[in-house]
Amino acid sequence: MTPEEPLIRWDWVASHLDEIAMRAGEHIQLTLIAVVVGLLIAFALSLLVLRVPRLEPAATLVTGTLYTIPSLALFALLIPYTGLTLLTAEIGLVGYTLLILMRNIVGGIRAVPEDVRESALGMGYTRSQLLWRVELPLALPVIVAGLRIATITTIGLVTVTALIGQGGAGYLILIGLQRFFSTPLIVGAALSLMLAIAADGALVLVQRALMPWERSLARAASRPGLEPPSI
Amino acid sequence: MSPGPRGATVEFQKVTKRYDRDVSGPGAVNDLSLLVPAGGICVLVGPSGCGKTTSLKMVNRLIEPTSGTILIDGRDVRDDDPVALRRRIGYVIQQVGLFPHQTIAENVATVPRLLGWDCARIRERVDELIELVGLDPARHRGRYPSVLSGGERQRVGVARALAAEPPVMLMDEPFGAVDPIVRERLQDEFLRIHHELGTTVLFVTHDIDEAIKMGDRVAVMRAGRLVQYAAPSELLTRPSDDFVARFVGADRGLKRLSLTTVGDVALRDAPTAREGEPASVARARAGAQAYVLLLDPERHPIGWINLARLGDDATLAAEHADPSSPFFTRRTRLRDALSALLASGVRTGVVVDEEGRYTGAFTIDEIGQVLSGPAPA
Numbered sequence: 001m002t003p004e005e006p007l008i009r010w011d012w013v014a015s016h017l018d019e020i021a022m023r024a025g026e027h028i029q030l031t032l033i034a035v036v037v038g039l040l041i042a043f044a045l046s047l048l049v050l051r052v053p054r055l056e057p058a059a060t061l062v063t064g065t066l067y068t069i070p071s072l073a074l075f076a077l078l079i080p081y082t083g084l085t086l087l088t089a090e091i092g093l094v095g096y097t098l099l100i101l102m103r104n105i106v107g108g109i110r111a112v113p114e115d116v117r118e119s120a121l122g123m124g125y126t127r128s129q130l131l132w133r134v135e136l137p138l139a140l141p142v143i144v145a146g147l148r149i150a151t152i153t154t155i156g157l158v159t160v161t162a163l164i165g166q167g168g169a170g171y172l173i174l175i176g177l178q179r180f181f182s183t184p185l186i187v188g189a190a191l192s193l194m195l196a197i198a199a200d201g202a203l204v205l206v207q208r209a210l211m212p213w214e215r216s217l218a219r220a221a222s223r224p225g226l227e228p229p230s231i
Numbered sequence: 232m233s234p235g236p237r238g239a240t241v242e243f244q245k246v247t248k249r250y251d252r253d254v255s256g257p258g259a260v261n262d263l264s265l266l267v268p269a270g271g272i273c274v275l276v277g278p279s280g281c282g283k284t285t286s287l288k289m290v291n292r293l294i295e296p297t298s299g300t301i302l303i304d305g306r307d308v309r310d311d312d313p314v315a316l317r318r319r320i321g322y323v324i325q326q327v328g329l330f331p332h333q334t335i336a337e338n339v340a341t342v343p344r345l346l347g348w349d350c351a352r353i354r355e356r357v358d359e360l361i362e363l364v365g366l367d368p369a370r371h372r373g374r375y376p377s378v379l380s381g382g383e384r385q386r387v388g389v390a391r392a393l394a395a396e397p398p399v400m401l402m403d404e405p406f407g408a409v410d411p412i413v414r415e416r417l418q419d420e421f422l423r424i425h426h427e428l429g430t431t432v433l434f435v436t437h438d439i440d441e442a443i444k445m446g447d448r449v450a451v452m453r454a455g456r457l458v459q460y461a462a463p464s465e466l467l468t469r470p471s472d473d474f475v476a477r478f479v480g481a482d483r484g485l486k487r488l489s490l491t492t493v494g495d496v497a498l499r500d501a502p503t504a505r506e507g508e509p510a511s512v513a514r515a516r517a518g519a520q521a522y523v524l525l526l527d528p529e530r531h532p533i534g535w536i537n538l539a540r541l542g543d544d545a546t547l548a549a550e551h552a553d554p555s556s557p558f559f560t561r562r563t564r565l566r567d568a569l570s571a572l573l574a575s576g577v578r579t580g581v582v583v584d585e586e587g588r589y590t591g592a593f594t595i596d597e598i599g600q601v602l603s604g605p606a607p608a
Contacts, residue, residue, distance in 0.1 A: 119328025122291055122401075123342050123391070124318035137332045213332045213375040 005182070012183045020172070024191055027168035030158045031199070033090055035151050038097030045098070046105035047131075056106075063102055066095035071160050079164065089166040093157055097150040104146025108139025141214060144207040148200055155196045159188065169195070238270040238431030239304035239398035241290060246299030248285055248455075258297065259285045261455045267448070269304075269398075270429040274446035276436055277478070282455040283435045287401050290433060291320045303399055318342055321392030321400035321430070325407045327384045329376040335361065335387050336372040342395040360390040363427075365420055382413040389421065393428070402434045406441070418444060439479050443467070443486055451475050464490050484602055485566070491601055493568055493582055494561035498591030501579060506533075506548060510541040524581060525552045530588040532558055532581050558583050561590075569598050 013020070045063070049056045074092045082088040112135050120134050136143075162170030169191040176185025208215065243265040249258035260282040267273040275283035288294040290301055292313040301308045308316055329338050339357045348356070358368040364386040376384055385406060392400055405421075406414040418441065425432060436442055442449045443463040450460045451474075459471040467483045467490070470476035480486065504513040504523040513523045517538060525533040525547060534552030541551065557571040558581045568580050572595055582591045 113326070113328070115324055115326035115328035116330060117328075118293070119322060119324055119388075120330070122293055122317055122322035122324070122328075124314050124316075124345055126314050129345075134330060134332075138330075211332070213377065 007182050008186055009183045013187060016184075016187075020187060020191065023167055023169055023171055023188070024195065026166075026171075027155070027158050027192065027195055030086075030089060030093065030161060030166060030168055031151065031154045031195070033086075034093035034154045034158075035097060035147070037090065038094045038101055038150060038154075039147065041094065042098050042101035042105060045102050046109070049102070049106055050109060059102065060099075063095075063099040067099040069095075071096070071157055072163065075161075075164050084165040086166055088164055089158075089161040093154050093161070096157060097154060100146050100150045100153070101143075104142050105139065108142030108146075109135045111142065112138045137211075140211055141207065144203060144210075148203045151199050151203065152196045155192060155199060159192050168192075237398070237429045240269045240302075241267040241273075241399055241431055241433060242302040242305075243286070244300045244302065246286070246289060246296045246301060248282070248289060248294060249297045257455055259455055260289070260296075263299070263455075263457055265450055265457060265460060267431055267433060269431055271447040272425060272432040272434055272445055274434045274436060274442040274449045275452060276439055276442035276446075276449055277452035277458075279437060280454075281452040283437075283450075283452050284403055285455075286452070287403055287433055287435050290399070290401055291317045291322060318345055318395065319397055319399070321397040321402075323385075323388045323392045323400070323402045323405040325404040327376075327388040327408075329384055329387055329391070331376050334373050334375055335366075335379075338376065338387055339390045339394055341391055342397075346395055356394060360394055361387075363393070363424060364390045366390075380413075381409045382417060385409060385417055386420075389424070393424075393430070396428075397430065399431045399433070402432060404436055405434070407436070407438075414441075421445070440486065440489070443479075444489055451478060453478075487602060488566035488569060488598070489564055491565045492561060493559045493563045493565065493580070493593065495565070496593045496597050496601055498582055498593055499597075501581070501592035503589065504536065504547050508547050509543075510538060510545040510547060511543045513547060514538050514543070522579070523547075524556075524589065524592070525549065526589055532556070532583060532589045535577060535579075553577070556581060558587075560585070565598055565601065569595065 042063075045059050049059050071092055074095070075088060078088045078091055082091065109131075116134060116138070117130065120130050125134065158168045159170035159173055162168060162174045169188040172184040172188030172191065174188075176182060176188065243263045246260060246263045247258050248260040263282075263286060265273070275286055277283050285294055289296050290303075290308065292308060303320075330341075336354075336357045339360050340353045343353045343356060358372070361368040361371055366383065366386055371379075371383075371387075376387070379387065385408075388405065392402075406417045409417065422445065434442075434445055436445075443466070446463055448460060449463050449466050451458045451466070453474055459466060459475045461469075461471075464487065466475065466479055467487050470479055470483070476483075502513070502517040502520055502523045503526050504516065505526055505528070513536075517523050521539050522535045522537055525536050527533055527549075533549050534554055534556040536547060536551045536553070541547075545551075555575045556577055557568075557575050559568050559571070560583060572578065572580055579592050579594050581589065582593065584590050
């Protein structure tokens with residue numbers, strides 16, 4: 001990088017639009033796989049922990065450990081076994097989502113009011129109907145909150161997977177670093193940031209669409225006393 | 232609405248529930264035997280920890296008894312899968328437990344949907360029920376529980392429990408979380424609904440006044456045992472021991488007023504007068520009494536007139552009548568009548584018929600006579 005070089009060379013951006021779009025696509029794909037697989041595993045773990053609470057410390061220990069291992073170190077550990085592959089990248093990425101997702105799923109379901117659970121069972125819901133029709137819908141705000149954190153974290157982490165040959169915005173950052181050329185570096189960082197913001201916004205929209213009752217709750221809370229106290 | 236199926240009998244036979252392994256100590260419920268007749272309201276009442284809620288939850292098997300049998304219409308509740316059993320039993324709890332993520336209509340439709348009714352039938356039934364509990368289907372159907380008042384939530388809870396026309400309904404302190412005025416109204420409306428449907432109801436409360444008002448029969452429990460099982464009037468006149476006597480309260484004589492209505496009092500005739508009559512004529516008719524009751528041409532009472540305040544040449548008019556004079560129907564409970572009389576300072580209550588026409592009168596003294604007489608049937 002030389003002092004007379006501008007921070008961004010727009011002509012480079014214009015001539016590399018195809019590549020930028022391709023990297024964005026890779027980034028989204030890596031993130032989606034990680035979050036979906038992470039959600040499935042975390043969901044299974046959560047059901048296990050809810051059914052057998054004494055397994056909770058062990059589950060927290062394992063997912064907590066995965067969460068704290070530096071990603072580069074984890075990739076280095078995995079490469080002898082799984083190579084420079086998508087699998088290596090995804091093992092790392094999925095591992096990072098588990099703690100947040102499991103905590104939010106378990107916490108969300110535990111926060112379902114006891115009276116709601118009791119009345120559901122008392123009216124003849126089976127255990128699985130209780131889970132799918134009552135507990136999960138009511139835990140959804142907490143679960144989606146976890147999903148938002150996990151997704152944003154993953155989008156950030158995907159920039160690191162370029163180091164093991166799995167592209168995404170990280171690839172652009174890597175080129176920038178290798179060539180002392182600031183344009184791709186900035187484009188890569190901005191791409192990752194924009195993806196994170198867009199994904200978070202999309203999840204908020206999904207949450208609103210899935211939870212119409214939360215809207216009516218917010219409406220009721222925002223105008224206290226307007227509802228006539230009829231009985 | 233179509234008349235629902237009549238209620239089923241519910242019978243406890245030597246039912247015991249223990250939470251600890253210690254067989255020698257007392258359980259949460261001990262050797263409870265109790266027969267609730269079909270279509271009756273049986274109130275389980277007692278101090279907290281007496282085992283009333285445990286007993287209730289053993290009927291729909293949210294709690295399994297340690298020993299003994301519970302029969303619904305002669306059939307052991309353990310013969311059925313608990314899930315199928317619960318879908319045939321209405322269940323209302325104090326916190327209501329409405330599903331916050333479902334609309335009122337969806338909440339009410341819970342059991343019919345579990346039972347797989349078709350959509351059209353569910354829709355029709357839901358509107359019918361919302362109306363039955365005194366809400367407006369068009370206004371409330373699509374709302375979420377969060378925007379309802381406490382009383383409205385309880386109404387929806389009752390509607391939801393009644394949805395599949397259960398022969399038995401379990402209610403655990405259903406009106407415990409609402410303020411006294413709302414509670415009273417909900418109680419009255421539930422009694423009306425019960426009268427219409429004839430469901431057998433087991434009702435748990437710690438409030439003896441509620442027990443006496445709601446119950447055909449009241450089961451007083453203490454420390455897991457049934458102490459007395461009797462009609463409310465018998466409980467008040469003949470408590471089986473000191474505990475029951477203390478529990479029903481030193482004011483149990485007054486409580487009997489809640490069980491008697493104005494119709495139980497022998498009515499007398501009060502002196503009456505019409506608008507436009509001269510005061511002298513009314514005075515001649517009243518004899519020794521200072522007050523006459525002013526009636527309009529259709530014999531609707533307007534209020535008492537104090538003749539001492541009027542000259543002989545005065546003409547009786549509505550503005551002379553005391554506007555605070557209380558009027559009652561034969562169905563007014565004596566407790567309410569006495570309270571209204573004491574509040575208004577008038578000693579004579581006026582009784583009107585369904586159309587609001589004067590039919591007779593009674594005094595506070597006559598209420599006293601009802602109290603000192605034998606227990607009402």
